Amino acid sequence: MADQDAVVPGHTYRIGAVSRLTGVPADTLRVWERRYSVVSPVRSDSGTRLYGPDDVSRLTLIKRLVDRGDAISSVANLTLDQLRERIRGTDLPEQKSQPERPCRVMVIGSSLAARLRREAHLLDDIDFVGLYDSREAFFAAERPAIAPDLSVLEYPTVHGDQVREIGELAARCGAARAILVYTFASRATLDRLDARRLIPKRAPLNPRELRQWCLSRPAQAPAEDAEDPLDLSLPIPSRRFADADLIRIAAASPTVRCECPHHLVDLVLSLNAFERYSAECEDRNAEDAALHAYLHASTARARTLMEAALARVVAAEGIALAAPEGEI
Incomplete structure (x- = not known):
């Protein structure tokens, strides 16, 4: 080279x-x-x-x-x-040319709900099954008999400690898809949202965009050879478990009738090792630095997913770690 x-x-x-x-x-x-x-x-x-x-x-x-x-x-x-x-x-799914019925939409958020009340006459192809000024108003109201196709949640600001609340609210709405309309949020916070269920959209959300979401088909699985490019400008996520924690988890006797906890630990340890290896190659091997930067970021993303799975197993098994779970 x-x-x-x-x-x-x-x-x-x-x-x-x-x-x-x-x-x-x-x-x-x-x-x-x-x-x-x-x-x-x-x-x-x-x-x-x-x-x-x-x-x-x-x-x-x-x-x-x-x-x-x-x-x-x-x-x-x-x-x-x-x-x-x-x-x-x-990446919005392809639109249907002739929807069979109006799209059922639920909206939670004071300014957005007020705006859509004023503009509802411009959206005759959308059936608003609920326009709530607040979460409290939504929880106090009687649920619609038929679940919405799309829920729109308005949060002017979004912080990390609200991610769980927003996810639970989206689940309570019962829609297959949900849009989070926000004004200010950090990239790290938005990355924690479940992109398959909750899609962040910076305010404002105009009627044309809402109609576009309503007319879209559910997203189809990507082709097998489709590449998901990594964003190398984002920081590599920190490890969730120290080596001592992983050893403790592996040594615990599982209550489930399988070896999944042990296998997960093996996977995370292997990913940790390869992540370190690819980072060293990125630093030392100048000729193939671009490839190793991609491998390093890809491995870190895979490791983060497996750590999340392991954290769920740890919680289900009631395994006590040496230190509070968190970044190391």
Whole structure:
């Protein structure tokens, strides 16, 4: 592999590595930078372009949008958060041309409920089965006889300690899908929401967008060869269990008639080991730094999922850990 593809200190990448990681040809990348300023890489003393994780994430999302039909000029100057939100919009399921019946929608939130009361006459293809000004009003009201197709929850601000409350509220609504309309929330908090059941949408939510959600079919499973690009600008999630905790869990006698707790510990330990290995390769092997950065992030995501499963087993088994469960 040529030297121009090597990584430089600080986890910045040269153009060849970025091209392989994002799928954007190097020549196309140079054109996008010159004409549209999609990213602004720093330059080394010798004039070589050096890209950071944010640049890689921007280019990955921009390529997805361009591949789906967006003009490069329309997405080149969007922020990283705007690109992520636009991706969620393009991932909306295909619309039905002729819905069989009005979409049943439930709304909880003072300003949004008030607005939709005023604009209900503009949405004759939507049946509002409940417009509640607050959670308290929702809990006090009699439930509709037929469950809604879509619930819309309005939270001006969302913090980490509200994630469980929001998830429980969405479940109580009984809809197959729910949208969380928010104004301010951290990326870490939004990432904790269950994307399959609760979809975050930055306020405002206008009638056209609401109709689009109502007319959409349930999301279909992605094709087997569909790639879910990782966002390398996000921090690697911290470990949930220390090694001592994992050893304690493995040594506990399970009450369930299977070895699932032990197998889960083995999986998490293996993922921990490979995560460390891929991070070391990312630091030491300059030629394949882009690939190892992807492997490191992929392994960390897999490890986080398995830790969540293990935490559920620990709670079900009543296993006491050496220290309170949390990040280490």
